[in-house]
Amino acid sequence: MKVLPFLLLILGFSSYVQGDSESQQKLNDAEHSHGMGGGHHGHMGGMHGHHKLDKVTLKQFFEPLPSFIIDEKKNAPLIALGKKLYLEPRLSINDTISCNSCHRLDNFGVDSQMTSPGHDGKRGGRNSPTTMNAALHIAQFWDGRAKDVEEQSLGPVLNPVEMGMPNEAAVVNKLKKIDEYNSLFAEVFKGEKDPIQPKNIAKAIGAFERTLLTPSRFDDFLNGDENALNESEKRGLQKFVNIGCAMCHNGVAVGGNMFKKLGLVEPYKTADEGRFVITGLEIDKKVFKVPSLRNITKTGPYFHDGSVATLEDAIEEMAEHQLGREVGPAFIADVKAFLGSLTSKGKE
Numbered sequence: 001m002k003v004l005p006f007l008l009l010i011l012g013f014s015s016y017v018q019g020d021s022e023s024q025q026k027l028n029d030a031e032h033s034h035g036m037g038g039g040h041h042g043h044m045g046g047m048h049g050h051h052k053l054d055k056v057t058l059k060q061f062f063e064p065l066p067s068f069i070i071d072e073k074k075n076a077p078l079i080a081l082g083k084k085l086y087l088e089p090r091l092s093i094n095d096t097i098s099c100n101s102c103h104r105l106d107n108f109g110v111d112s113q114m115t116s117p118g119h120d121g122k123r124g125g126r127n128s129p130t131t132m133n134a135a136l137h138i139a140q141f142w143d144g145r146a147k148d149v150e151e152q153s154l155g156p157v158l159n160p161v162e163m164g165m166p167n168e169a170a171v172v173n174k175l176k177k178i179d180e181y182n183s184l185f186a187e188v189f190k191g192e193k194d195p196i197q198p199k200n201i202a203k204a205i206g207a208f209e210r211t212l213l214t215p216s217r218f219d220d221f222l223n224g225d226e227n228a229l230n231e232s233e234k235r236g237l238q239k240f241v242n243i244g245c246a247m248c249h250n251g252v253a254v255g256g257n258m259f260k261k262l263g264l265v266e267p268y269k270t271a272d273e274g275r276f277v278i279t280g281l282e283i284d285k286k287v288f289k290v291p292s293l294r295n296i297t298k299t300g301p302y303f304h305d306g307s308v309a310t311l312e313d314a315i316e317e318m319a320e321h322q323l324g325r326e327v328g329p330a331f332i333a334d335v336k337a338f339l340g341s342l343t344s345k346g347k348e
């Protein structure tokens with residue numbers, strides 16, 4: 001480990017207070033190897049022990065999912081049109097690929113592939129993130145280059161390796177040749193002279209995506225049902241907060257609300273410069289949107305390039321690269337158990 005000794009001291013101290021003896025041992029070993037001497041194990045034995053996470057701490061980091069973010073009754077026709085478009089392969093150049101090909105509604109909004117094949121089988125450089133709960137994020141894509149799900153939605157239709165339509169006019173013309181869409185758009189966008197328009201396609205798909213919320217047992221727990229999580233899940237939650245995962249993965253989506261460097265403490269090898277490509281700011285090199293961890297046990301493979309096959313490895317890599325910490329099997333098992341409580345209820 002190349003972490004600065006003072007960081008180790010701080011982290012070592014905090015892990016005493018938190019009673020995380022497993023990683024403490026690892027940290028002590030690391031301190032010895034840096035010639036810092038380990039001697040303070042024991043001084044603070046009194047502070048050892050398993051404190052329950054109190055309500056204020058939980059509230060500081062997490063928020064339960066809202067029951068809705070769009071009026072689903074009032075917008076029912078718009079949402080139904082959006083769903084139809086989401087499932088529509090005719091939005092692709094050769095009628096083969098829909099949004100649902102890469103973001104499957106029956107598979108937690110992902111295709112479970114490292115990277116996704118588009119209309120001609122070519123793959124892009126990034127892993128398909130889930131569309132579930134994505135509308136809650138600060139911005140869309142791994143690098144945040146679209147501001148919301150509406151703005152995002154035409155990107156893949158026009159992306160040459162995804163759905164491959166040449167331009168917006170071609171998309172509009174194609175839909176205008178389908179009777180059903182002429183009447184559906186006319187119904188939904190009543191009073192508009194020319195309702196089949198890029199902005200209306202985006203509005204409909206975005207509206208549908210705003211319904212893709214997946215309440216979990218963790219939400220029940222945050223809403224006061226202490227029995228919603230089992231012991232291992234509660235331990236995992238505590239470890240997740242204690243070690244610092246929740247500094248980045250927090251809020252209503254347990255992520256999705258900030259951008260951070262991949263390899264913040266220990267450099268991470270990747271050719272992808274992330275947000276730097278969008279902003280041109282030096283500090284944005286290898287900066288990505290912190291992903292939401294809702295449904296994370298179901299949405300592998302992991303990371304922006306899909307290069308991490310298992311959740312166990314993702315947890316271990318995160319601890320190392322984002323926090324400079326080495327974690328063992330007990331930590332990984334508990335944190336994985338906690339993350340399982342973020343899966344859509346009834347689909348666990």
Ligand code: HEC
Pocket residue numbers: 086097098099100101102103116117118119124126127128129130131134137139140141142143149152153154156157161162163205
């Ligand atoms: C060929 C596969 C493919 C198709 C088809 C596709 N996407 Fe994606 N989608 C991706 C990939 C890959 C990314 C990440 C790209 C990036 O971040 O640069 C992504 C990102 C997204 C995101 C951002 C989620 C987040 O967490 O940032 C949303 C929302 C989304 N797609 C919705 C859609 C919609 C709606 C459609 C149909 C109009 C669609 N996608 C079609 C592969 C696909």
Ligand code: HEC
Pocket residue numbers: 142240243244245246247248249259260261262264288289290291292293296299301302303304305311314315318319322323335
């Ligand atoms: C400093 C901020 C930060 C901290 C701390 C952090 N993460 Fe992350 N996490 C990220 C970022 C950024 C990514 C996206 C990585 C990428 O683009 O490849 C990520 C990705 C992940 C993923 C993969 C998500 C996916 O959809 O592919 C998991 C799982 C994860 N983190 C879990 C954790 C756990 C567990 C901890 C604590 C041990 C943790 N993270 C600590 C910022 C952080």
